[in-house]
Amino acid sequence: xxxxxxxxxxxxxxxxxxxxxxxxxxxxxxxxxxxxxxxxxxxxxxxxxxxxxxxxxxxxxxxxxxxxxxxxxxxxxxxxxxxxxxxxxxxxxxxxxxxxxxxxxxxxxxxxxxxxxxxxxxxxxxxxxxxxxxxxxxxxxxxxxxxxxxxxxxxxxxxxxxxxxxxxxxxxxxxxxxxxxxxxxxxxxxxxxxxxxxxxxxxxxxxxxxxxxxxxxxxxxxxxxxxxxxxxxxxxxxxxxxxxxxxxxxxxxxxxxxxxxxxxxxxxxxxxxxxxxxxxxxxxxxxxxxxxxxxxxxxxxxxxxxxxxxxxxxxxxxxxxxxxxxxxxxxxxxxxxxxxxxxxxxxxxxxxxxxxxxxxxxxxxxxxxxxxxxxxxxxxxxxxxxxxxxxxxxxxxxxxxxxxxxxxxxxxxxxxxxxxxxxxxxxxxxxxxxxxxxxxxxxxxxxxxxxxxxxxxxxxxxxxxxxxxxxxxxxxxxxxxxxxxxxxxxxxxxxxxxxxxxxxxxxxxxxxxxxxxxxxxxxxxxxxxxxxxxxxxxxxxxxxxxxxxxxxxxxxxxxxxxxxxxxxxxxxxxxxxxxxxxxxxxxxxxxxxxxxxxxxxxxxxxxxxxxxxxxxxxxxxxxxxxxxxxxxxxxxxxxxxxxxxxxxxxxxxxxx
Numbered sequence: 001x002x003x004x005x006x007x008x009x010x011x012x013x014x015x016x017x018x019x020x021x022x023x024x025x026x027x028x029x030x031x032x033x034x035x036x037x038x039x040x041x042x043x044x045x046x047x048x049x050x051x052x053x054x055x056x057x058x059x060x061x062x063x064x065x066x067x068x069x070x071x072x073x074x075x076x077x078x079x080x081x082x083x084x085x086x087x088x089x090x091x092x093x094x095x096x097x098x099x100x101x102x103x104x105x106x107x108x109x110x111x112x113x114x115x116x117x118x119x120x121x122x123x124x125x126x127x128x129x130x131x132x133x134x135x136x137x138x139x140x141x142x143x144x145x146x147x148x149x150x151x152x153x154x155x156x157x158x159x160x161x162x163x164x165x166x167x168x169x170x171x172x173x174x175x176x177x178x179x180x181x182x183x184x185x186x187x188x189x190x191x192x193x194x195x196x197x198x199x200x201x202x203x204x205x206x207x208x209x210x211x212x213x214x215x216x217x218x219x220x221x222x223x224x225x226x227x228x229x230x231x232x233x234x235x236x237x238x239x240x241x242x243x244x245x246x247x248x249x250x251x252x253x254x255x256x257x258x259x260x261x262x263x264x265x266x267x268x269x270x271x272x273x274x275x276x277x278x279x280x281x282x283x284x285x286x287x288x289x290x291x292x293x294x295x296x297x298x299x300x301x302x303x304x305x306x307x308x309x310x311x312x313x314x315x316x317x318x319x320x321x322x323x324x325x326x327x328x329x330x331x332x333x334x335x336x337x338x339x340x341x342x343x344x345x346x347x348x349x350x351x352x353x354x355x356x357x358x359x360x361x362x363x364x365x366x367x368x369x370x371x372x373x374x375x376x377x378x379x380x381x382x383x384x385x386x387x388x389x390x391x392x393x394x395x396x397x398x399x400x401x402x403x404x405x406x407x408x409x410x411x412x413x414x415x416x417x418x419x420x421x422x423x424x425x426x427x428x429x430x431x432x433x434x435x436x437x438x439x440x441x442x443x444x445x446x447x448x449x450x451x452x453x454x455x456x457x458x459x460x461x462x463x464x465x466x467x468x469x470x471x472x473x474x475x476x477x478x479x480x481x482x483x484x485x486x487x488x489x490x491x492x493x494x495x496x497x498x499x500x501x502x503x504x505x506x507x508x509x510x511x512x513x514x515x516x517x518x519x520x521x522x523x524x525x526x527x528x529x530x531x532x533x534x535x536x537x538x539x540x541x542x543x544x545x546x547x548x549x550x551x552x553x554x555x556x557x558x559x560x561x562x563x564x565x566x567x568x569x570x571x572x573x574x575x576x577x578x579x580x581x582x583x584x585x586x587x588x589x590x591x592x593x594x595x596x597x598x599x600x601x602x603x604x605x606x607x608x609x610x611x612x613x614x615x616x617x618x619x620x621x622x623x624x625x626x627x628x629x630x631x632x633x634x635x636x637x638x639x640x641x642x643x644x645x646x647x648x649x650x651x652x653x654x655x656x
Contacts, residue, residue: 036196061241064139181201181202207246227337260459287337291323384533458471489596509529524570554623624646
């Protein structure tokens with residue numbers, strides 16, 4: 001600072017104190033985890049001793065050693081296994097001959113740029129059974145969302161004792177710990193707290209045991225529809241590892257016992273991450289969120305102690321496990337509710353799939369077309385608000401190269417004979433809605449024909465290759481890496497139920513949709529939107545979703561009606577890097593959309609949420625405070641850490 005007399009001074013001596021008054025203390029440094037080259041890093045002998053105690057050279061259910069680590073030369077030699085999880089972003093390159101994307105979903109394109117997780121990996125097309133060829137180190141680090149770090153040590157556990165030994169080894173050497181069961185996670189929390197961690201894979205916990213006996217649940221009430229004891233490694237649909245036990249997934253496993261089960265809408269979604277963070281899907285409108293299905297959890301705490309938690313035993317831990325996300329313990333097994341089908345206990349022809357679409361050439365001069373398009377979207381949200389118990393569904397809006405499309409889908413639970421009005425509500429809501437210059441279909445036929453829906457005995461399908469065989473169906477294949485280009489937010493049920501608020505929401509969405517944001521000619525626009533109608537029906541008495549059983553779920557999540565996310569960012573006038581697209585979503589799109597939302601879904605939130613913002617949107621202050629206290633009780637050293645998880649807040653430090 002210029003002292004005024006030609007001298008440079010900082011602060012001259014005076015009568016004022018040099019201490020800062022009313023200043024906030026700087027946050028402490030985050031926990032430091034051991035890295036290669038440091039004294040804490042395990043030696044080759046220590047690794048060998050751990051491997052021997054753990055039987056690390058024996059084979060896991062995946063056909064790989066139970067301990068694979070970065071220092072082992074054999075971990076980097078390519079092998080081929082029956083595995084379908086080799087996914088990459090769908091892209092176009094000089095090596096790519098075609099792209100087979102399906103809407104927002106896509107199968108991997110081998111022409112994409114090399115990724116260190118899967119460099120030189122490939123599908124072996126010469127094999128009779130679909131196999132992937134990678135190194136063991138790549139197989140075990142590979143996951144749907146590969147943005148951040150690879151683990152240095154990967155332990156594939158079979159028992160709680162295996163998990164305990166792995167955690168003790170990690171704590172001894174101050175290693176970060178990551179947990180991965182199925183690898184579906186959308187925010188790459190499978191990466192753990194940093195590079196070179198120890199990853200515990202729970203994929204080989206494969207139990208599925210049907211129990212047809214009563215069990216105590218929320219507030220001591222008996223659950224009598226039956227329940228299942230489920231291993232932590234199970235997915236809802238086909239597992240990427242084709243040859244492991246119960247690879248077909250929880251939906252067909254429960255169906256063998258004439259039961260429905262709440263689960264996710266992608267085949268690779270795993271039971272643990274889905275359940276612990278909230279959980280929404282096909283039957284949640286009828287039966288509540290994923291957390292409301294939990295009856296009991298078996299975990300291994302960060303110090304290696306096996307614990308169980310339910311409504312009466314370790315209830316604080318069970319509270320955190322129902323909505324608090326990861327970081328409270330390594331889950332090995334759960335007890336979850338099953339449900340008798342609504343059609344008198346039978347799944348036979350119990351479900352109907354409906355769809356309608358409008359497609360056409362965009363006419364930016366036609367105000368009539370724009371107004372009618374908004375009316376269709378608003379009508380879809382209104383239909384959801386009036387038919388929220390026995391229906392799930394989606395709304396998709398897309399634009400590409402001058403053409404637009406709107407698609408609405410609905411899955412109905414129950415036969416026509418049970419409630420004709422409810423059964424026909426989809427057709428009644430949409431058949432007569434028109435958009436100027438568009439082609440309008442209903443159930444894949446011209447709308448005016450009034451074609452019937454697809455009747456099926458499977459409620460977990462989105463694709464029906466053969467209309468004559470509706471038992472032959474599947475979930476969408478998906479590569480969640482693509483979803484980095486999205487802002488996802490939950491919209492309160494009252495917003496879509498009230499016309500003024502509903503229309504204001506639609507206006508805000510369309511303002512940023514590419515064909516309608518021409519006034520910003522050199523800025524990005526949204527390529528499209530997808531809206532999910534997969535949330536619990538609202539109980540009129542409580543204003544909350546049905547079957548609510550408490551837990552660490554925010555009020556905003558309990559009152560949600562729909563979730564909306566953009567399906568990409570585009571511009572006809574400028575080229576953008578991904579970082580530029582992400583910044584536009586974070587600084588422009590998100591603030592505009594969050595005006596209609598006070599909550600985000602932990603599993604599917606914006607990746608770039610700010611510190612302080614994610615805590616508020618996931619839980620709110622009160623629940624976040626409770627979760628922080630429980631974290632310090634069960635993981636005082638912050639051994640278990642992940643992105644946007646309890647314990648990763650700025651200024652959070654482990655207990656002294």
